[in-house]
Amino acid sequence: MKCDKNGYFGEFGGQYIPEVLKPAIDEIKEAYSELKNDEDFQNELSYYLKHYAGRETPLYYAKNLSEKLGGAKIYLKREDLLHGGAHKTNNTIGQALLAKKMGKTRIIAETGAGQHGVGTSMAGALFGLETEIFMGSIDIARQQPNVERMKLLGAKVNPVNTGSKVLKDAVNEAMRNWTATFENTHYLLGTVMGPHPFPTMVRDFQSVIGKEVKKQIMEQEGRFPDHLVACIGGGSNAMGLFYPFLGEKDCSKINMVGIEAAGKGLDTQEHGASISKGRKGILHGMLSYFLQDEDGQIEEAYSISAGLDYPGIGPEHAYLHNLGRVEYDSATDKQALNAFMELTRTEGIIPALESSHAISYAIENAGNMAKDDIMVINLSGRGDKDLNTVINAVNKMEN
Amino acid sequence: MKNLNNLNEKPILVSFLVSGDPNIEATLKYMKALDEYCGVIELGIPFSDPVADGSTIQEANVRSLSNGFKINQSFDLLKEFRKDSDTPVVLMTYYNLVYNRGIEDFVIDAKKAGANGLIIVDLPLDEAEEYQKICKKHEFGTIFLVAPNTPDERIIYSDESSTMFLYLISTFGITGTRDSFEKMTFDFIKRAKSLCSDNSKLYVGFGISNEKHAENLISQGADGIIVGSAFVNIIKEYGDSEDTIIKLKELAKELHGGIEKGYAKYIKSD
Ligand SMILES: Cc1ncc(COP(=O)(O)O)c(C=O)c1O
DSSP states (O other), X not given: OOOOTTOEXXXXXXXXXXXXXXXXXXXXXXXXXXXXXXXXXXXXHHHIIIIITOOSOOEEEOHHHHHHHTSSEEEEEEGGGSTTSBTHHHHHHHHHHHHHHTTOOEEEEEESSSHHHHHHHHHHHHHTOEEEEEEEHHHXXXXXXXXXXXXXXXXXXXXXXXXXXXXXXXXXXXXXXXXHHTTTEEEOOOSSOSSTTHHHHHHHHHTHHHHHHHHHHHHHHSSOOSXXXXXXXXXHHHHHHHHHHHSOGGGTTOEEEEEEEEETOTTSSOOBOHHHHOEEEEETEEEEEEOBOTTOOBOOOOOSSGGGOOSBOOHHHHHHHHHTSEEEEEEEHHHHHHHHHHHHHHHSOOBOHHHHHHHHHHHHHGGGSOTTOEEEEEEOBBSGGGHHHHHHHXXXXXX | OOOTTOOOXXXXXXXXXXXXXXXXXXXXXXXXXXXTTOSEEEEEOOOSOOTTOOHHHHHHHXXXXXXXXXXXXHHHHHHHHHTTOOOOEEEEEOHHHHHHHOHHHHHHHHHHHTOOEEEETTOOGGGOHHHHHHHHHTTOEEEOEEOTTSOHHHHHHHHHHOSSOEEEEOSSSOSSOOSOOOHHHHHHHHHHHHHSOTTOOEEEESXXXXXXXXXXXXXXXXXXXXXXXXXXXXXXXXXXXXHHHHHHHHHHHHHHHHHHHHHHHHHHHO
16 A cells, blocks of 8 residues: 555554654655665675574464364464564664664654563664664563563663553654654654654555565465564554465465554453544544544543554554455454463463464464465564563462 | 734733642632633643653642542633633643543543644654644644754644644653753754744743743743643642732732743844
8 A cells, every 4th residue: 555645544643742853753754765776785784684583583383273173274473583573673674774864863752561661672772873662561560571672772761650650652752752852863763654654664664574474485385475464563664464365366265454552352441452442533644444432532441462552553553454455353462471371381382472363363273274375474572571471470370 | 833812912821720739629719820821721631651751740640530530520610710710721731631531522522611722742744633623723823842952843733733822842851840041042042943834822831930031032032931830839839728829919910020020022033
């Protein structure tokens, strides 16, 4: 999908920003549209993705899981093996390079699970950029290992105690900070959200995922997959997987599925399912779907996985949902935990809780699919950061 | 820029309060207390995610929302205020609240309640076409914001698009009080004045809290100053009490004095 010049995907997207930020956003837009087609920049990016971050990542046929579920052949795109432990690194290296080209000396970022914070801190260390991370104090408590990693990498971690003290509030604080510091600072947004050009730019940096899958699945199966599945916080790992398949004529039959967090259930107040339960609204610079009350006050999102508890979704997903091109489903905490255990035991791979939401789709559906169906699941990150959360949750269930 | 409300010829004080901080009845009392010193009152409608606001106004939003604030309460409050005063009132909020109600319904309800105009902090001109059409249709005031880094042509366009006044953001950053103002702000006021139409009103806001600020900014040619966090801080400290009213009036009077001094300087320099 191409967004129009004001950054709209259909009616979604745009640039709803305070006036002070307009020149800063324009600067990014210009720099990015130049570098996007700049061979040197793309070569430099590819160099770091390959030699520093470890691309390409494997596309692994999960034979044990496939056989146990007894239906579709399940492939896992192993973004968990990327340096940093999640797909986030694709975007942080891209944007940090952009920041350097723009002459910025400082990068700031929001983080929920801490994966984007870690990715940003690594890029900051690598490229010699002063780094500050904004993180809700609730997320700091539940993602301690990542907080320690960010600090070791030399970043300053600012606890955010406003609002619901999670991801959306971290975005608010990062934006406030940027409003005063944009002259020397780049706001390194972590997902396909925010004002134009962020949704397009982050999607482009993450598209390396889908491009590799295309090539790898042709090598291994000689044809494109029937199903593409990814979890959705803001939607960057999902866009990265889907996007390269979206423009292709012979891909029109591919069933693409984004999995939102259903938390304690869609019939409760505690979930992060902006597409299933949200309405159109405007926050963080974009028109998209948001969880909100009847007055338009944004509601808190909830998920056992910190990376999915954002009350909105990137505008391109809102558009794809309206078109009916991508199906948006959800998985509860319980289903995600179950998927976490299942993958860990059957394949010896410990997935991030975020990614476990996508695995859960396979567990629910693969058994009903034909044996020659091919499903590719984006394993967006590894689960080391979630061990405490999982152990506590499992203990609770057993007691 | 059309002068919808015949705003005063001399520079004015614009006071900002958050509806429902700490409760709706108190906000009405505070509006009445500040009325005699103000050319315009700016009434904030609290939003869950006020990204352009510093901690003082954020906390005021939280105080109001955690008491169960609903948008209609701002309108009801304004209707009450209108029984005693015809001081222009502009509402200040974030776009989601307007969009969610429906732009036209919001404007109709606001106007019916007695509001004269609206400031939407996160609605830049580029996204405001429909909003401007609706405001024009209902003869409702529009106010856009410009900042020291806004290019000349965009300041002119913003001036033309603002039917009540143009809001000059003093420096980069969010709301909250500041120690002093620098050359950047003074240059910005002068630049804006030279670009905008002669009968436009240019009010400066963000960071202003005392007499000296008022004097300095008005002496550069601003037509008004907008003061928020300094008033909200008083409300935070003294809560719903008589003391709050006394302190609010004291500060308004002090700022008013600064404006008079600044204006005298400006006239002399002119
Ligand atoms: C491992 C992992 N997967 C997925 C996400 C969700 O982000 P997105 O929807 O942008 O891919 C996160 C966010 O922190 C994450 O850490």
